[in-house]
Amino acid sequence: MLSDVELVRAARGGDVGALGLVLARHEAGMRAVALSLLGYGPDAEDAVQDASLAALRRIGDLRDPESVGPWLRMIVRNACRQRLRAAQGVVPVAEPATPADLLSPDRVLDSHASRDWIWHSIDELSPTLRQTVLLRYFTDVNSYEQIAEVLEVPVGTVRSRLSQARGKLAEALRATADQAHADAGAVNAASAREAVETLAVAERGEFPALVADRWLPEFEFVAGNGVIRGGRDLALYGMDSDLTAGVRQRLVQAVASRDVTIWTMDLVNPPDDPEHCPPGVVWVMTRRQGRVAKLRLFHPA
Template identity: 65%
Template sequence: MSPLEIDLVRGAQAGSASALGTLLARHQAGMRAVALSILGHGPDAEDAVQDAVLIALRRIGTLRDPAAAAPWLRAIVRNACRMRLRAARGLVPVADPEPPAGPATPDRVLEDHVSRDWVWHAIDRLSPALRQVVLLRHFSDVTSYEQIAAACELPVGTVRSRLNQARAKLAEALLATADEAYDDAAARNAASAREATDTLAAARRGEFAAVVADTWSPGLHMTSGQGYRGGVEMAVRGMDADLGSGVRQKFVHAVTSRDCTVWEMEMISPAHDPHHCPPAVVWLMSHPAGRVERLRLFFPVVSAGRTAGSSAG
């Protein structure tokens, strides 16, 4: 690797979004060549490269040897391709390659923190439609094209197209944000997690309607897990019906951007009716003006023999 590229790696790890975008652009052709050699020509090869770009964005802080950026990027692409091949064969994919973790020094913690915020700031510059599918694909357990299509009520082809557009725009967005301040993405997600937990606790106290009135738009558009459509009254009625039936939701994970939030919940059926509801529900919320305007509840998995009997879920 040339001294210039080593400087780009070091700049990226030190907080330069421009250096990171330039580094990825310089290696994009080599990354694509690896994907083509494994998957052949077609959309899967391009998707694998774009998946690898997102992995590199999140993990540039873990690259211990700046001179090894080229083989590191190619290894990420190879693994992304193999994951696609394994998925097509119904096998469990292996984890992405990652250099051995070094000591948790303040410098490394800072690098990882800034790298994470680069990604989130770039995601926030995407359109709401693109941002929503990115959050589901890369930051939740709703990861397959089919699941995302069901959650967003879109054709699978539209999901693929939006992910392709989003991935292509992320590097461009990074280049445009080199000198801007970044929100603390970790703090923002942690705040959303607290809000989800507090919302469930309030619902168990019979205060769900008050929470909805405080934080959701009165003109809310909601789609229930069974496909019913309504507004605030349906949301409150559904939650109350679930609690009255003995159903409980347990918070699992939250991820949020400027105007889109995903809450993942475990659903616990009552002891007397263990198959009352599916095992999990995802709350997919849009809040372009701060208050939740759209809520879509989605069951990632409905196991054989279960019924979607939960009103809210």
């Protein structure tokens, strides 16, 4: 059996499986700390989950691998204290910062193995959880209110889904084996190429053929704060109207996870009508059998 020191060193090198073994080994102690501070209930479990994901982000900060147990318990203790302060109204918590930091691919998952692990784990979430996670942590449409508007659900549902997703990701982290995962960077790069191709096809006047090939006949189109609804014909009309008015779209970011694809676009208005469209739009697409089943266009504030 590998020692804590050996596992921590492997985890620092990007071995997520080694970190999972460390967490499994110290899970009882982490839970005991949470229960002592928060009592039995969902808050204690959430604190352990948040601490598990925080370990993925901060394992490189652990100076003494032999003290990984106390270090993990300290992270749990801090997570519990944040919850207690929030409950007492000392610190307003409208938008918790910790989970966002945990899953940011640029700021957090620097190692290739960790990045691919998190994308693989997101793929294992249900479609509704996966869509919520991608919006929250990988796009600028990340406030609870904006996500609720895009998904057409109450804000409380967004909070519940994110809590469920963090729990499942933490569980997967504790249980994960040392295995290779598909290259998430390649998946997102392919999605970016698809977005650029889609825009180029539209500008050539060939968008109807692309839609017929890649979008389902029962495709659903939603825009305008949910007021505008229709099918493929309405989406084609919207694209044609924008192009005729001289509006062009430019890809900013593409993220994709199995049946959920999100493209963030800049909208470039013509010089003679600079206020024709808002400055940006987000395409939130769900797919079935590889084809687009629904497109939700959202203009961030």
